[in-house]
Amino acid sequence: MISLIKYEFIRKYKLVSMILITILALNLLLLTKGAGGSMLFLVVSLSALFVFYLVDIIKMYSDDLNKKTGYMLFMTPNSGYKIIWAKLLAAIIEGAGLVLIYFIFILINGAYIVVSMGDQIDYSQIVRGVNQLLSGTFGFNLGHVLVLLIAVLAFLIAFITTVYTAMTIRKSIFSEIKFGGLFSFIIFLLINWLLSLVSDKFHDIMTPYYDSINAVSNAGNISAGGLALILLPIISVFIIQAIVLTGFSGYLLEKKINL
Amino acid sequence: MSRLIINELTKKYYNKIALRNVSLNFEQGKIYGLLGPNGSGKTTLMKVVAGLHKQTSGHVLINDQVLSYKTKSYVSYMPTENYLYSSFKVVDILKFYKDMYKDFRYDYALNLLNDINVKLDYKVSNLSSGETAKLKTVIALSRDTDIYLLDEPLNGVDVLARDTIMDIIAKSYGENKIIIISTHLVSEIEKVLDTVVFLKEGAVELFFDAEELRQERQMSVEGIYKEVFGND
Amino acid sequence: MEFNNNIPIYLQVIDKIKQDIVSGKLKPGDKMPSSREYSYELGINFNTVARVYKELENEQILFTKRGLGTYITESREQIEDLRYRMAKNLIVSFIEGMKQLGYSKKDMIKFIEIENNNIERIE
Known part of the structure; x- marks a missing residue:
């Protein structure tokens, strides 16, 4: 398993390094434009990282399924389950790494904004400083941001596993259909539709839980912890979805694959 | 003891039947030639045994075990296509194999590649077609396992490199090993073959000891191939 | 050695060895290469060489010394x-x-x- 994950990263390290260097350069460039530049950077880099992550994760699996280089992986004596779990874990690690890097960029740029607005900043208290800025200006703190980012990551993982499952279904059961990409997309939409049916049911069941939370927190002023509680069910759904779909993909890879 | 048993193997695609009820028994200590023109099912057969394709019906027993991811460790398959990660250096490919396969003989591969002038720090994408073919063959034969499937090892390879590759194949003979070479360049390899299998349009046309064929038909295997398949 | 693929290869190798013995290229008591080495040398199948050695042993032209190898007969x-x-x-x-x-x-x-x-x- 470790070897599989290791090679996932070896195969992409050049690309990832290039992206990070580009983003760093962009940051330096936009810093020269003052606080506004910093904020612009945070928005732009988030979108860029988001898009890059999705494209990279999807491409890594698509290449293995559709290109001849996939033989390298699929000739190894690893079960389909191991292969897909390794891919998922690599995706999680990469995602967490990017979240962390983005978080650091937030801290750096946040500190820069504080400084550029004339306030002093104690670098050992940088986290608190940025927190105060955010709470003052926007009404939330880094805790909220972190919870949100985790929720986004959970969503992305669930999303990716849905894409992976669609691609696996197409490459195993429907391996002879032309326009595979289009077909994968259609299967992807179908899976999403099915999942939305399930999650609607789930949220109906969860209404008492939401009611109980509302009773506890003040309207319009939720702590980071409160936010975490609110998002917990949906994060759990994402995680369960990821696990179930990955298990199914593993089964298909093991029993039905036709490269 | 190495054994490969293929029983009534059929592989159907939407618009064609690649393998029809193929039944074959491969014994250890022999080098087999899987011969037939393009599209006769040779590659499909190998890919099923290597676990890359799933058969439509029939079974394959590798060392008396049903096909699964575990049997992949008994099979070393050399695809005819360019399947190596192109951004990797030659030595990185060797490391990959060492990490993924317990039976990979890393030093053996390293020394052999040096002997045949394949530069270890070249990227795969920068190798000539002859060097790529040599590399693929060396990697497949550097695994110390039971069954070797070499799919068209001489394809697109110049004459000198062919000799080198044939040499490496011949030296890989082992009493406990099954080596199966598929090709349509029969004259090049027939001296090295024990048994020849002719595959015609997905079915077994012939399964015979090469020397017996020569004795009976007073003809080379290539001559018989031309008779069976017409001029390829 | 060049081979004619139209005739069984083992027969050609047998002929060659016999020629070499009779012409004196191979002397009585000379050691033959192991089957494996000889198959590399000639570029032919290992089992073919094994068959050659076996047939020549049957004809008492070659003989095997257990653990040591295969030799040309010493009998004039x-x-x-x-x-x-x-x-x-x-x-x-x-x-x-x-x-x-x-x-x-x-x-x-x-x-x-x-x-x-x-x-x-x-x-």
Whole structure:
């Protein structure tokens, strides 16, 4: 398993390094434009990282399924389950790494904004400083941001596993259909539709839980912890979805694959 | 003891039947030639045994075990296509194999590649077609396992490199090993073959000891191939 | 060694070894390479070489010393006998061939004498 994950990263390290260097350069460039530049950077880099992550994760699996280089992986004596779990874990690690890097960029740029607005900043208290800025200006703190980012990551993982499952279904059961990409997309939409049916049911069941939370927190002023509680069910759904779909993909890879 | 048993193997695609009820028994200590023109099912057969394709019906027993991811460790398959990660250096490919396969003989591969002038720090994408073919063959034969499937090892390879590759194949003979070479360049390899299998349009046309064929038909295997398949 | 793929290879190897023994290239008691080495040398299948050795052992032209390898017979009689048999085969096919061409015994012998003289003159 470790070897599989290791090679996932070896195969992409050049690309990832290039992206990070580009983003760093962009940051330096936009810093020269003052606080506004910093904020612009945070928005732009988030979108860029988001898009890059999705494209990279999807491409890594698509290449293995559709290109001849996939033989390298699929000739190894690893079960389909191991292969897909390794891919998922690599995706999680990469995602967490990017979240962390983005978080650091937030801290750096946040500190820069504080400084550029004339306030002093104690670098050992940088986290608190940025927190105060955010709470003052926007009404939330880094805790909220972190919870949100985790929720986004959970969503992305669930999303990716849905894409992976669609691609696996197409490459195993429907391996002879032309326009595979289009077909994968259609299967992807179908899976999403099915999942939305399930999650609607789930949220109906969860209404008492939401009611109980509302009773506890003040309207319009939720702590980071409160936010975490609110998002917990949906994060759990994402995680369960990821696990179930990955298990199914593993089964298909093991029993039905036709490269 | 190495054994490969293929029983009534059929592989159907939407618009064609690649393998029809193929039944074959491969014994250890022999080098087999899987011969037939393009599209006769040779590659499909190998890919099923290597676990890359799933058969439509029939079974394959590798060392008396049903096909699964575990049997992949008994099979070393050399695809005819360019399947190596192109951004990797030659030595990185060797490391990959060492990490993924317990039976990979890393030093053996390293020394052999040096002997045949394949530069270890070249990227795969920068190798000539002859060097790529040599590399693929060396990697497949550097695994110390039971069954070797070499799919068209001489394809697109110049004459000198062919000799080198044939040499490496011949030296890989082992009493406990099954080596199966598929090709349509029969004259090049027939001296090295024990048994020849002719595959015609997905079915077994012939399964015979090469020397017996020569004795009976007073003809080379290539001559018989031309008779069976017409001029390829 | 070049091979003719139209005839069983093992027969060609057997012939070559016999020729080499009779011509003196291979001396009585010489050690033959192992089956594996010999198959590399000739570029042919291992089992073919194994068969060659086995057949020559049956003819008592080669013999195996357990654990040491395969050797050419040391028996001069064996070698002489081999030489005789090979020569006889040549003569028999010569006579049959010449008969087919319509030569009488007298003419065959005359022809041999003439051609032999020619060859010796060139040498």
